[in-house]
Structure formats: C-alpha cells, structure tokens
Amino acid sequence: MKLNLIQDASNLQDKTVIVRVDYNVPLKEQDGQMVVRNDKRIQDSVKTINFLRENNCRIILISHLGRPGGEAKPELSLAPVAKHLTENLNLATKFSPDVVSDKNKNLIEELRPGEILLLENLRFKPGEKKNNPQLAEQLASYADIYVNEAFSTSHRAHASMVGISKHIPAYAGFHVQQEVNQLSKLLEEPETPFVMVIGGAKISDKVEAVKNLDKVASLVLVGGGVANNFLKAGGLETHKSYLEDKPADEKKEGVDYVKVAGELIEENKTEKILKDGYIPLPKILYPIDVKAAENPDSDVAEIINLSTGMKDTPEDKNMMYLDLGPRTIRLYQEMILQARTIFWNGPMGVFENDEFAEGTEAIARAIAKSGAKTILGGGDTIAAIKKFELEDRYDYVSSAGGASLDFLAGKKLPGLKVLTTTE
Numbered sequence: 107m108k109l110n111l112i113q114d115a116s117n118l119q120d121k122t123v124i125v126r127v128d129y130n131v132p133l134k135e136q137d138g139q140m141v142v143r144n145d146k147r148i149q150d151s152v153k154t155i156n157f158l159r160e161n162n163c164r165i166i167l168i169s170h171l172g173r174p175g176g177e178a179k180p181e182l183s184l185a186p187v188a189k190h191l192t193e194n195l196n197l198a199t200k201f202s203p204d205v206v207s208d209k210n211k212n213l214i215e216e217l218r219p220g221e222i223l224l225l226e227n228l229r230f231k232p233g234e235k236k237n238n239p240q241l242a243e244q245l246a247s248y249a250d251i252y253v254n255e256a257f258s259t260s261h262r263a264h265a266s267m268v269g270i271s272k273h274i275p276a277y278a279g280f281h282v283q284q285e286v287n288q289l290s291k292l293l294e295e296p297e298t299p300f301v302m303v304i305g306g307a308k309i310s311d312k313v314e315a316v317k318n319l320d321k322v323a324s325l326v327l328v329g330g331g332v333a334n335n336f337l338k339a340g341g342l343e344t345h346k347s348y349l350e351d352k353p354a355d356e357k358k359e360g361v362d363y364v365k366v367a368g369e370l371i372e373e374n375k376t377e378k379i380l381k382d383g384y385i386p387l388p389k390i391l392y393p394i395d396v397k398a399a400e401n402p403d404s405d406v407a408e409i410i411n412l413s414t415g416m417k418d419t420p421e422d423k424n425m426m427y428l429d430l431g432p433r434t435i436r437l438y439q440e441m442i443l444q445a446r447t448i449f450w451n452g453p454m455g456v457f458e459n460d461e462f463a464e465g466t467e468a469i470a471r472a473i474a475k476s477g478a479k480t481i482l483g484g485g486d487t488i489a490a491i492k493k494f495e496l497e498d499r500y501d502y503v504s505s506a507g508g509a510s511l512d513f514l515a516g517k518k519l520p521g522l523k524v525l526t527t528t529e
C-alpha cells in the first residue's frame with residue numbers, strides 16, 4: 107500500500123486544507139466548564155497542523171466526539187477542544203458551531219494564511235456515519251485539499267473519511283503515516299523471535315489479528331478474558347469466568363469462539379523450540395495457573411493450578427479467573443525476555459482492581475525491559491501502562507484500537523484506501 111503523503115503534495119502553498127482529525131478525547135467538568143482530560147490525540151495532529159501553517163495554508167479541522175447519534179448534543183460539542191488548542195497548545199483556533207452551513211463558508215473566506223478553524227462534531231449529522239454523498243460534498247467544498255490525520259477512524263467508511271476524498275485530492279498526515287509504518291513493521295519481516303501478547307475481554311475483537319499475525323509470530327501468549335476461551339477449548343472448566351462463547355456483536359452471530367480458540371490451538375500444535383534454543387513449546391500458550399475469586403471486586407483471591415486431568419474442587423465452581431497465576435507470569439516473563447519484537451494488546455487480568463493487576467503489571471514490566479522492539483495498543487492497555495507509570499518505556503504506543511487491529515488482521519482500511527492513487 108503506497109499512501110499519498112502530505113509532504114509530497116505539490117502546490118500546497120496558500121491552499122485551504124481540510125484535515126480529518128480524531129479529537130474524540132475524554133472531557134471532564136471543571137469549574138462548570140467542559141475541559142479536555144487527556145490530549146494525546148490532539149497532540150498527535152500538531153505536526154501536520156504546523157506543517158500546513160508553514161506552507162501558509164488555511165486549515166479546517168473536522169472530527170467526531172463520542173456518540174451523539176446523529177443529533178446535536180451540547181455535552182459532546184467540540185468547542186472545548188478549540189479552546190484547548192488555543193490555550194494549551196499555542197494554536198489559536200476559531201470554532202464554528204455548525205458542521206455545515208452557509209455561515210461556515212463566510213468563516214472560511216475570512217481565514218488568513220496559517221489560521222485554523224475547527225468545525226462542530228461531525229456526528230451531530232446522521233450523514234457522517236452513513237457516508238452521505240451530500241454531506242461529503244459540502245465538506246469537500248470548503249477546501250482544495252483533504253488530509254486524513256485520523257488513523258483510529260480509518261476502519262470506518264464515513265463521509266469525512268471516504269466520501270469527501272471523491273471531490274478533492276486526498277493525502278495522509280504525518281501521524282497516519284507513523285501508525286501505518288509502525289504497524290507494517292509487524293507484518294513485514296519483524297525481527298524474530300516475534301512474541302505476540304494478547305489479553306483483554308472479548309476474543310471476537312482480536313481473533314482476526316491473532317490469525318493474521320500468527321503467520322509471522324514465533325509465539326503467542328494469551329491472557330485476560332481471552333485466555334478463558336483457550337482454557338475451555340483445551341478441555342478445562344472456566345466456571346463463572348468471563349467467557350465470550352457467543353459474540354456480543356450480532357453481525358458475527360453463529361460464531362462459536364471456544365471452537366475458534368480450539369482451531370487456533372490445533373493449527374499451532376507444532377512444537378516450537380524457543381527458549382535458549384532447547385525448550386520445546388507449542389506456539390500458542392495460555393495460562394497454567396490463574397488468580398481467581400468469586401467476583402472482580404473481591405479482595406480475597408486464590409491461586410488455582412490448571413492442567414488437563416486435574417480435578418476441580420467444589421470451591422472452584424464459584425470462581426472467576428481474574429488474573430494470571432505466578433507460574434504463568436514466570437513462564438511469560440521468560441518468553442518475553444527472549445523476544446526481539448513484541449506486540450501487546452489487552453490487559454492480562456482485571457487490572458482495574460489492584461488485587462488482579464499483578465499479571466498485567468509483571469508483563470508490562472517484562473516487555474518494557476525486554477530490549478525488543480515493542481509496539482502496543484488498545485485503550486485499556488494504555489490505561490494499564492499509565493497506572494504502572496510505564497508509558498514512556500515502549501517503542502511505540504498506538505492510540506488506535508479497532509483500526510490497528512483491523513490493520514493487523516490484514517484488512518484494507520477504507521479510510522486509507524482512498525489515500526492511494528492505485529486503488
């Protein structure tokens with residue numbers, strides 16, 4: 107995939123450029139006003155904005171925020187983001203309370219070179235998610251050039267991601283380029299051993315990425331709720347544990363995710379020799395012991411050893427598996443320290459409760475000090491590394507969730523496809 111890059115655009119000087127950013131940032135109330143709680147995603151767009159300013163462009167920023175469901179919801183206005191850009195990032199930004207309107211035309215005409223205008227939340231219009239051609243055309247009519255700087259929305263064929271590019275030349279911004287380059291490195295000849303660490307809650311979100319990366323990975327370490335599918339498929343009881351056997355997403359109805367896990371185990375039975383070149387291992391590892399309790403808020407937990415043929419005690423029957431056990435942690439640490447490339451998505455346990463945070467913290471630390479090239483992503487995974495104050499210890503932290511998993515699953519993202527000249 108060869109993207110059209112913004113730095114290669116000819117005649118950028120003095121143009122009006124509409125930039126689709128992802129300012130879907132968490133807000134909080136402070137002194138009766140909404141303010142930005144975390145501006146990572148805004149920061150991600152600054153390089154492109156500054157590049158356009160250096161080229162004397164007039165800049166129109168468009169984004170969604172939350173799920174207003176196609177109507178104006180004042181609490182999901184982007185106005186606080188314009189304020190944040192102006193006051194915290196030294197990028198004076200005007201704001202329009204309309205997504206599309208005649209007034210917008212005037213505001214845009216009044217922009218001087220280097221000035222920035224942020225339009226209201228795109229998802230206040232039902233046409234955004236429906237890729238409505240009129241909405242796309244109206245947005246495109248505001249500018250000469252379109253830039254996608256919203257990698258995390260690129261798996262969505264929305265008006266501001268896809269339809270708009272039919273009308274004006276479309277380019278990838280610097281952050282989109284960075285995400286694509288980093289994630290591509292995992293798919294194209296990663297340095298081996300390449301260890302993939304997968305956790306989190308729902309296997310349905312991750313299974314396609316696991317299947318695709320599995321072709322290049324040396325070893326897959328499974329934890330979190332996802333591990334329960336593998337345990338069950340491997341013939342063990344998971345009792346009251348979280349288990350996604352039927353998907354929550356109705357589009358995937360009929361898929362049996364215990365069976366899917368079983369197939370993955372079967373396909374990867376071939377023993378790999380990884381550790382120090384002499385310990386044989388199957389390619390997919392799942393926990394050999396877990397930390398369990400009767401509920402995720404509990405502060406009393408116990409370790410349950412797991413191996414086929416072991417009898418469950420009557421007490422086990424009320425248990426939820428909520429974290430990796432100590433033997434699993436040691437095993438996974440060993441494997442991680444052998445790796446040259448690591449991709450991690452999904453917490454290893456219910457890390458929000460300190461009682462079940464040990465597995466996630468131990469794995470996060472092992473990855474941080476592995477010396478491997480480390481790439482990680484996922485909203486909750488990022489929350490976990492923040493909790494352990496490790497966020498600066500990895501080579502690349504992707505802020506995109508669904509889009510990066512789709513990318514790693516080998517899918518063509520609609521929002522990126524329109525940035526290539528040969529479709």
Ligand code: ADP
Pocket residue numbers: 305306307308311329330331332348427428429451452453454455456457458483484485486487488507
């Ligand atoms: P990410 O956002 O990083 O992709 P997910 O959204 O897939 O991660 O999963 C995160 C959630 O998974 C967390 O809220 C965590 O509490 C939950 N989780 C992890 N391990 C378990 C488990 N064993 N049982 C139930 N939930 C779990």
Ligand code: MG
Pocket residue numbers: 484485486
């Ligand atoms: Mg999540």
